[in-house]
Amino acid sequence: MHNENLYAAPKSDLNDGVTASCQRIGKLVFVPANHDFPERCIICNAPSKQPTKQRKMYWHSPWLFLLILINLFIYIIVAMIMRKSMQVSPGYCDIHAKKRRRNMSMFLIPAVALMLGSLALGMSNSGPVYVLAFCVGFLLLIPGAIASKTVTPKRIDQNGATFMGCKEPFLNSLPVGRK
Ligand SMILES: [Zn+2]
Structure with a gap:
């Protein structure tokens, strides 16, 4: 399906420094080990707000979920040992950073208020x-x-690591890779 020249220079014209070797694989983004996302919004591809927050990502083989069927405790221990991690900083532009924060607070503030409020009030009047x-x-x-x-x-x-969750404008800016 992809006929792009794999040896072509990355399509991105922004200077990404060490991040130039990120690749898109379908809807996924491959970030090589010791590399990071380009300094652009993963939604709209505009320059990202700096500094970008470093996030430690964890992953383990989905096969480990089968251990839950045996014992949840065993699963947790094995998953903690077997999981792999990578630190990356996916970027957001000003608009999308604000939008994300607004969506988070829209649910998390009432969630915390309801839980703490009901705990506090429920102490004296149960119901x-x-x-x-x-x-x-x-x-x-x-x-x-x-x-x-x-x-x-x-x-x-x-x-390295393959990530889901980046949108088309950002994906389009990356060279097409093959796993
Ligand atoms: Zn954006």
Whole structure:
């Protein structure tokens, strides 16, 4: 499907320094070990807000999830030992950084308020309404966690890491790679 010359210079015309060897593989971005994302927004490809936050990403083989069927505790221990990590700093422009923060606070602030409020009030007056408020708060953590997501590792090994979650304008700026 891809007929691009694999030896062509990266399409990006911005100076990325050490980040020039990131590649797109379909919808994924491959970041070689000891490299990082280019300093551009992973949504719209505009220059990213600096400094970009460093994020430590963890990944383990999906096969390990089978251990949950045996014992959750064993899974947690093995996953902690077997997981691989890589530090990267996926960027956001001003607009998308603000949008992400707004989406996060839209869910996380009411989630924390409902959970803490219902715990505090439920101490003195018990009632199903406090339990319900706590549960609603707890459920709001799920969209909150989704809104706070940046990129998600699809695989991490000694060569580098492949990430999901970058949008087309950013993906288009990267040279096409083959795994
Ligand atoms: Zn952007």
